[in-house]
Amino acid sequence: MLADRYIFPAIFHFADDGISVEFPDLPGCFSYGDDELQAVTNAKEALELHIFGLEDDSDPIPSPSHIREITVSDNETIVLIDIWMKPVRDYMQNKAIKKTLTIPKWLNDIAVENDVNFSQLLQVAIKNYLGINTRN
Structure with a gap:
């Protein structure tokens, strides 16, 4: 049974040219934004597409790490990204x-x-x- 809601921690790396985003539990799932709002928006979309791809390939969905177990540097912060998969699945299946x-x-x-x-x-x-x- 597929879950409808996922919450994964993302690491936001702040640099002069924007914010890169990586998901430590999901190798290959990356995103970017010029500012915080765009970084969160793009991170949600990246997470939705990544999870949909795992579901579509019948690959296991890893459990998200606890944020207290993730180490970040001075120019990084952890942001929890919350997604709801029902509309994503509907959109992708009716595309x-x-x-x-x-x-x-x-x-x-x-x-x-x-x-x-x-x-x-x-x-x-x-x-x-x-x-x-x-x-x-």
Whole structure:
């Protein structure tokens, strides 16, 4: 069962050119911001995408470290980043994906003349073909 909420500590490294962010429990999960607000916003997005990727690959989600166990230097601070995964999963699962298709020119010409929305028509046709009822 997947958790819906995650809170992970992030280390904010302050430099003259901005704030870099790393998650000590999540190797490869990094972010950056020009200021604190942007750093927090980008850290949340990085954490959401990283956790979604782990879930999607069925990889284990590590337990977050306790902040008292994390050592930081003078130009660093720990920020707890809190994410809610339900909207992230919904967005990623409903994200539009571009597909290339081939149809005869004559059919394309007639469809264009009749203002056919190819994307909408293809979605309806695939749902009908698969027996998917999207009406609730």
